[in-house]
Amino acid sequence: MSVQAIHNERIDSETGKLGMWIFLFTELFLFGGLFLVYAVFRAKYSADFHHAAEELNTFIGTLNTVFLLVSSMTVAMSITAIQKDDKKLALFLVGLTVLLAGLFMMNKYFEWSHKFEFKIYPGSEVLKNLPQGELLFFGLYYMMTGLHALHVLIGMILLLINIVKIKNGTVSSNHYLHLENSGLYWHLVDLIWIFLFPLLYLIT
Amino acid sequence: MKNEGSHISSYTSHAVVLIALLALTAISVAATEWHFGAFTVGVALLIASIKVATVIINFMHVKHESLFIKAMVSGVFVLFAAVIVITFIDYYLR
Structure with missing residues (x-):
């Protein structure tokens, strides 16, 4: 590859990452708005929020935090592996990330179904009869964790696409911007959860 | 490369x-x-x-990114913090 080509490739990678960062900023403000709504209502109905938050299982929340933190590390390591041209290890690490994401979603499924059993879901009669603050808490809980879970699913799809791309050589030690950007997206999913976890599960 | x-x-x-x-x-x-x-x-x-x-x-990897990305990322987080703090000041002083 000529010097000029190397130079162009580096600029491509830089601009590609820049674009991803700008997109991530918009995501940050999307969740930021929800955090603000949560904070204001929590200040207004602190007793109700306290009571409603006790319904949440801290153990499941902590376990999911651990899954996401470990998956953040595995995706970061997969970039190191691809840079070192270790295709096999990169595939394993991206696969492990998808597996951890799957475990997160499984936990979320059990958590939500448990609440559905007690008829705690948006629009249910039980929820409508709760005090105003508790209704708001569960509304925000479903909205924030639901929107986050949607991001987890999108992240899983992006990582699965990377598995295919690493296999067929589109993502390689020469060209790994796609994996880097998917990794950035995956870290954002982790970042949002880092804030959601204490706000919803810990502050009771 | x-x-x-x-x-x-x-x-x-x-x-x-x-x-x-x-x-x-x-x-x-x-x-x-x-x-x-x-x-x-x-x-x-x-x-x-x-x-x-x-x-x-x-x-x-922001640690190893260009100064431009470093400045942009820190700038946006400062802006984000400012939005939250200003909203709270507004909310509590009403």
Whole structure:
């Protein structure tokens, strides 16, 4: 590859990452708005929020935090592996990330179904009869964790696409911007959860 | 152009960062039992902010990015913090 080509490739990678960062900023403000709504209502109905938050299982929340933190590390390591041209290890690490994401979603499924059993879901009669603050808490809980879970699913799809791309050589030690950007997206999913976890599960 | 100009983080450094993040999570969970009263929320959010910064700097490789990306990322987070703080000042002084 000529010097000029190397130079162009580096600029491509830089601009590609820049674009991803700008997109991530918009995501940050999307969740930021929800955090603000949560904070204001929590200040207004602190007793109700306290009571409603006790319904949440801290153990499941902590376990999911651990899954996401470990998956953040595995995706970061997969970039190191691809840079070192270790295709096999990169595939394993991206696969492990998808597996951890799957475990997160499984936990979320059990958590939500448990609440559905007690008829705690948006629009249910039980929820409508709760005090105003508790209704708001569960509304925000479903909205924030639901929107986050949607991001987890999108992240899983992006990582699965990377598995295919690493296999067929589109993502390689020469060209790994796609994996880097998917990794950035995956870290954002982790970042949002880092804030959601204490706000919803810990502050009771 | 293999690895031209791009920094390769070691596996060990990523593992160390993970251990730090897990330790902070443990502290955060334990801290809810200690009851800091009015400071409980503050402590939880402070630990969360440290974790977020750790992920951004290390896992998201901002440490090894160009000055432009570094400035942009820090700038946006300052803006984000300002939006939250200003909304709160507005809310509490109404």
